[in-house]
Amino acid sequence: MKQKPIISNAVIRRLPRYRRYLRELRSSRIDKVSSKELSELTGYTASQIRQDLNHFGDFGQQGYGYNVDVLYAGINAVIGLGRTYKMVIAGAGNLGRAIANHNYYYKTGFIVTALFDKNPDLIGRKIREDLQILDYADMKEYIEKNDIDIGIICTTKDAAQEIADIFCAAGVKGIWNFAPIDIEIPDNVCIENVHLSDMLYSLVYRMNNKTNE
Amino acid sequence: MKQKPIISNAVIRRLPRYRRYLRELRSSRIDKVSSKELSELTGYTASQIRQDLNHFGDFGQQGYGYNVDVLYAGINAVIGLGRTYKMVIAGAGNLGRAIANHNYYYKTGFIVTALFDKNPDLIGRKIREDLQILDYADMKEYIEKNDIDIGIICTTKDAAQEIADIFCAAGVKGIWNFAPIDIEIPDNVCIENVHLSDMLYSLVYRMNNKTNE
DNA sequence: TAGATTGTTAATCGATTAACAATC
DNA sequence: TAGATTGTTAATCGATTAACAATC
Numbered sequence: 434m435k436q437k438p439i440i441s442n443a444v445i446r447r448l449p450r451y452r453r454y455l456r457e458l459r460s461s462r463i464d465k466v467s468s469k470e471l472s473e474l475t476g477y478t479a480s481q482i483r484q485d486l487n488h489f490g491d492f493g494q495q496g497y498g499y500n501v502d503v504l505y506a507g508i509n510a511v512i513g514l515g516r517t518y519k520m521v522i523a524g525a526g527n528l529g530r531a532i533a534n535h536n537y538y539y540k541t542g543f544i545v546t547a548l549f550d551k552n553p554d555l556i557g558r559k560i561r562e563d564l565q566i567l568d569y570a571d572m573k574e575y576i577e578k579n580d581i582d583i584g585i586i587c588t589t590k591d592a593a594q595e596i597a598d599i600f601c602a603a604g605v606k607g608i609w610n611f612a613p614i615d616i617e618i619p620d621n622v623c624i625e626n627v628h629l630s631d632m633l634y635s636l637v638y639r640m641n642n643k644t645n646e
Numbered sequence: 647m648k649q650k651p652i653i654s655n656a657v658i659r660r661l662p663r664y665r666r667y668l669r670e671l672r673s674s675r676i677d678k679v680s681s682k683e684l685s686e687l688t689g690y691t692a693s694q695i696r697q698d699l700n701h702f703g704d705f706g707q708q709g710y711g712y713n714v715d716v717l718y719a720g721i722n723a724v725i726g727l728g729r730t731y732k733m734v735i736a737g738a739g740n741l742g743r744a745i746a747n748h749n750y751y752y753k754t755g756f757i758v759t760a761l762f763d764k765n766p767d768l769i770g771r772k773i774r775e776d777l778q779i780l781d782y783a784d785m786k787e788y789i790e791k792n793d794i795d796i797g798i799i800c801t802t803k804d805a806a807q808e809i810a811d812i813f814c815a816a817g818v819k820g821i822w823n824f825a826p827i828d829i830e831i832p833d834n835v836c837i838e839n840v841h842l843s844d845m846l847y848s849l850v851y852r853m854n855n856k857t858n859e
Numbered sequence: 860t861a862g863a864t865t866g867t868t869a870a871t872c873g874a875t876t877a878a879c880a881a882t883c
Numbered sequence: 884t885a886g887a888t889t890g891t892t893a894a895t896c897g898a899t900t901a902a903c904a905a906t907c
């Protein structure tokens with residue numbers, strides 16, 4: 434199999450921002466953009482943008498710049514958008530329901546197909562016409578039968594590791610973790626942590642240490 | 647005024663994780679920890695841990711290690727915990743309500759005092775006994791009167807910049823933004839973005855580019 | 860052809876890691 | 884005193900920025 438070069442995580446984290454501004458340019462019917470113009474939009478340096486984009490093939494053209502449609506499609510392809518990803522949520526509390534109803538990623542092909550909870554009062558409830566809270570006991574079987582790609586953890590930290598273990602055993606390839614804990618997973622599964630309190634602490638530190646020049 | 651050394655953002659982002667593991671050690675009644683032990687817990691190298699902690703004063707003692715209580719208290723003080731931070735949420739949809747009810751940061755002194763929305767069906771509703779959805783039109787005055795520290799944006803992206811402008815004009819010192827857009831703010835305000843779809847895209851990229859060694 | 864802008868290499872900067880002297 | 888472990892400097896590594904040749 435062809436050996437792909439390894440792209441650093443810093444580059445990957447910039448891709449969604451490129452994508453966002455390219456979307457804007459597209460909806461403004463702008464068909465061409467230079468690394469300099471993208472720099473003004475995104476705040477990254479033109480040099481960095483050219484270097485980033487070059488990792489993924491020849492999107493640009495000397496003397497011209499980048500074609501917006503081509504680059505947008507290219508970045509989508511690099512990220513892996515353009516297909517559907519099926520997701521389930523463990524924990525049907527406030528956060529789980531909010532994530533289930535969030536519609537930004539939904540538009541790009543990410544579909545929450547079910548929520549799971551242990552609480553008998555919640556099991557059976559409908560979140561929407563097409564989305565229901567199911568019994569946590571049935572989660573593993575459901576994931577296996579429905580080829581779920583991503584498992585989302587929206588519980589307290591005490592339950593998080595056990596849920597992750599079930600997710601991995603059932604065959605998800607990615608975990609999106611909202612519980613405030615570091616989870617152990619096997620090598621073949623990816624994890625993205627959203628440690629909300631950690632982020633809030635970082636904000637507060639910066640608020641308190643702002644140097645008023 | 648004494649000139650504080652500027653601590654890099656990379657260091658700051660590690661502090662909450664140190665804090666989390668120190669909490670665990672405390673609740674296990676362990677009173678001493680070495681950089682090597684902390685390294686095993688956090689995954690950072692012992693060398694990095696020693697260098698990180700040294701930025702903030704002499705928490706350690708040669709030949710002994712770090713006293714857990716002292717270090718925990720020290721990190722809390724560095725972050726700026728130990729006082730109360732008042733927050734309001736703009737946007738009382740699913741996400742706004744989930745953030746309002748989230749109790750992790752609540753325990754550390756972060757209090758959501760009100761939610762604001764434009765929707766007349768929501769205005770006046772109670773989220774909890776002590777927490778209500780108020781009229782968006784009154785938000786600026788409320789923030790000024792109640793000395794709100796942090797404004798949280800839980801709306802669609804179209805409203806986000808206007809809300810941020812009101813937050814800043816009313817005197818918040820920090821903004822926690824959940825809208826999928828980059829917001830412009832004056833120099834004296836700090837912002838922390840939680841771009842959920844960006845994070846999901848990053849997860850998916852990694853899932854698709856996992857090298858199975 | 861001249862002008863513009865990329866692709867790409869080289870230089871710089873910053874963050875991480877290694878090493879070891881200081882010291883409890 | 885000997886052993887352990889920090890504090891701190893130096894070396895390394897990786898990411899960003901600058902520069903410019905290639906080329907549209």
